[in-house]
Amino acid sequence: MTQTLTNQSRSSALKALKCKECGAEYELQATHVCEFCFGPLEASYDFSRLSQPITRESIEAGPNSIWRYRSFLPVETDTPIDVGTGMTPLLKSHRLARQLGLKNLYIKNDAVNMPTLSFKDRVVSVALTRAQELGFSTVSCASTGNLANSTAAIATRAGLDCCVFIPADLEAGKVMGTLIYGPTVMAVQGNYDQVNRLCSEVANTHGWGFVNINLRPYYSEGSKTLGYEVAEQLGWELPDHIVAPLASGSLFTKIYKGFREFVDNGLVDDKAVRFSGAQAEGCSPIAQAYKEDRDFINPVKPNTIAKSIAIGNPADGVYAIDIAKKTNGTIESVTDAEIVEGMKLLAETEGIFTETAGGTTIAVLKKLVEAGKIDPEEKTVVYITGNGLKTQEAVQGCIGQPFEIEPKLGSFERALERSRTLDRLDWQPVLV
């Protein structure tokens, strides 16, 4: 460890890596665990070293991507890897809001993020930019699917070699959505937590940049952009309440950090924002600890259709609980059946096809409204973090089938008549 910092660039505020537990500072290298207390390292900044102050105008004049917030991100280069990630729509909800009885509901839609349709494109854009700065030629990750898609795609764009590790039982869309970019894919016979442990060993034996292991302090900062964008898209204002999915808990904690940095830099007025988290009942170690008022996590063995958020031993779980508690939010879990209903509800009301993680978040939103834990007047933002085309298996058998008809008007009319009398789930792909 050393207190000597390498970054003196005046266009970057990045200062050091700092232990979240004991505060020890480290050089800006590929490292993620404190040597003294084994706490996680996090990027820290000194915004006073910037040659220009960060203003709303300077941000608005930046690129239409996460890189408009470059001064808040842990990179030193002026030419980061920009694949158009970020600035996804923040939609004012009308039909879902009405159905739930909410007056001020917004949907942050990262199901259409670029290039691979999940919020992971944010963290990977940052991690691979930093990987290049640190001289890595091969990048890797432990993934539940979305991260592998993103790492493989952006590595290709950046000309980096790529090898990703996933559990062997992932959805076909996630596997194809990685293989298409041509990386080496290791499908591990085990769950995500076992994949992650293997990757920690590989990170120690190979000189690779693992985005969510040795590059984690940089990678995780990319999620702050989900806080910045919402604040900017709300007209430079913070919401009253956010609802977001939890796997490791990193995304949740970084949205919080993003809001705080905007307040600290005078970009938005301070406001108490409530933070509520969503888990699948079949993998809910954070929700369980929250409900039992524990400040430690008991790891679980995941068993849920929400595979992208199936992390049994979440690294940032305790920090997520702390934020939910201190902001007067909550953490809730829902069953697989409720997750599917959540996916359908969002699709049928707002025209957004989200994956199981989004289904979890919508189902938790509904549960919180029904329990009176969301005030109808509150400006509430629900984060949709991934795309339903990747998890089609989850809704198979729950959304009806097409009518197969002859190319004749009579056949169409008969099918139309049947569609009016049958429940959609009874539709059959047969000639009528």
Ligand SMILES: Cc1ncc(COP(=O)(O)O)c(C=O)c1O
């Ligand atoms: C679609 C999606 N949403 C949410 C998450 C949760 O993110 P985190 O692990 O940062 O809590 C993940 C992955 O973990 C994901 O793939």
Ligand SMILES: N[C@@H](CCOP(=O)(O)O)C(=O)O
């Ligand atoms: N859900 C992730 C895997 C874990 O990511 P992390 O940020 O919690 O390390 C994925 O999409 O693969």
